[in-house]
Amino acid sequence: MRPPRPLPRAERDKEPVVLHEPPPPIPQTEPAPAPDTVPAGWEGIMQPGEQILWRGRPVRRIKWLKLLLASVFGFFFAGFALFWMIMAAQDGGFAWMFGLIHFSVGVGVVAVAVLDERMRLRETWFTLSDRAAYIARRHWWKGKILDTYPITANMPIRLGGGDKAGDVIFATKRVKTKNGYSTQNIGFLDIAQAPEVFALLKYAREALQ
Numbered sequence: 001m002r003p004p005r006p007l008p009r010a011e012r013d014k015e016p017v018v019l020h021e022p023p024p025p026i027p028q029t030e031p032a033p034a035p036d037t038v039p040a041g042w043e044g045i046m047q048p049g050e051q052i053l054w055r056g057r058p059v060r061r062i063k064w065l066k067l068l069l070a071s072v073f074g075f076f077f078a079g080f081a082l083f084w085m086i087m088a089a090q091d092g093g094f095a096w097m098f099g100l101i102h103f104s105v106g107v108g109v110v111a112v113a114v115l116d117e118r119m120r121l122r123e124t125w126f127t128l129s130d131r132a133a134y135i136a137r138r139h140w141w142k143g144k145i146l147d148t149y150p151i152t153a154n155m156p157i158r159l160g161g162g163d164k165a166g167d168v169i170f171a172t173k174r175v176k177t178k179n180g181y182s183t184q185n186i187g188f189l190d191i192a193q194a195p196e197v198f199a200l201l202k203y204a205r206e207a208l209q
Contacts, residue, residue: 008029045146047131053200054128058190059165060121077107115140126188128197130204133170133188149186151201153208159198160185166194166200 038046081102088096089109123138133149149155149171160167169187 010054032171045134045148046129051130052127052131053130053204054126054197056126056188056191056193058121058124058126058196059192061165061190062117067113067117071110074106074109076106077109078103081106098116104149113170126191128188128201128204130207133201135186135188147186151204151208152206155205157198157201157205159194163192163195165192166198168194168198170201 037050038048038050041063042050081099085099085103088099119140125136127134127136127204130151131152135147135149136145138144148168155170157168157170160169167185167187167189168191169185169189171186172183174181175184189195191197
């Protein structure tokens with residue numbers, strides 16, 4: 001068997017070819033429907049002639065801080081109730097059973113936090129058209145929910161987030177907390193290619209001006 005022939009000097013002196021990862025694909029606009037029709041599956045929701053610009057879902061990235069805070073509070077509450085029930089049971093009687101309520105509340109706080117995060121990652125869909133932004137989700141208690149945000153010329157939009165996942169925010173709401181009220185952002189949260197989606201939304205808004 002003959003040994004492989006060495007490469008010519010000209011070939012050996014060439015710089016090696018470096019392979020780069022391809023850039024992420026740009027969201028594509030779906031074909032425009034006829035002026036008197038709506039996209040399939042959106043009957044009764046979208047208006048005739050409305051065109052879908054983008055569809056997407058949140059990046060599967062767990063919000064560990066939110067889960068950690070809920071777990072610490074829930075397990076502390078449940079653990080204190082369990083300790084109280086053990087001490088009350090030593091005195092006899094059924095007084096220890098009152099602690100079951102607090103124990104259930106603590107466990108429920110952890111369970112609800114886990115379910116909410118799971119539903120956010122697996123049961124949330126975003127759709128952007130040339131007339132509105134749609135957020136569809138399924139809640140573990142309320143069932144299917146569809147929120148519609150019509151695009152207007154004065155719609156406040158902004159871009160946020162980090163490198164791996166970004167936010168396209170187009171609305172806010174006040175949420176009551178134990179310390180008063182806080183502002184919660186509404187939009188396409190934790191999505192890939194957020195700058196491209198933001199550009200599509202901005203273009204749709206400018207078309208109304």
